[in-house]
Amino acid sequence: MSRRDQLQFLGACAAAALLSLGLAAVSTHAQTNESQQSPQTSASSDPADQALAARVTQALRNDQGLNSRHLKVSVRQGEVTLGGFAQDNRAVLTAQQVATKAAPGHTIINNIRIEQGQANAP
Secondary structure (H helix, E strand, O other): OOHHHHHHHHHHHHHHHHHHHHHHHHHHHHHHHHHOOOOEEEEOOOHHHHHHHHHHHHHHHHOOOOOOOOEEEEEEOOEEEEEEEEOOHHHHHHHHHHHHHHOOOOOEEEOOEEOOOOOOOO
16 A cells, blocks of 8 residues: 555545544434423334334323423334333333323333432432
């Protein structure tokens, strides 16, 4: 490999590294902005999954007895997964009930963790 080829290769590697760092920064910024929403929603590219995730998310937001700020909703192939954290079992069970009511006939996987030491936990 000639010196010129080596320099072009190194330049391409440096450009790729800078691009990667730039994308990581954009991704981190997007995640920070998303974390300010409550609850967080993520769904597959399937419009039916997206609609179901939006419906469950809205139901969690609308429940007066539940602080959904730290909850996450994801849907894949009609299966709803709840994540994030709550302060106690009551909040975990309430989120499960709200999701079940908002998505009748769909499987609900409850992965919500209890973190009692969190001042902002629901």
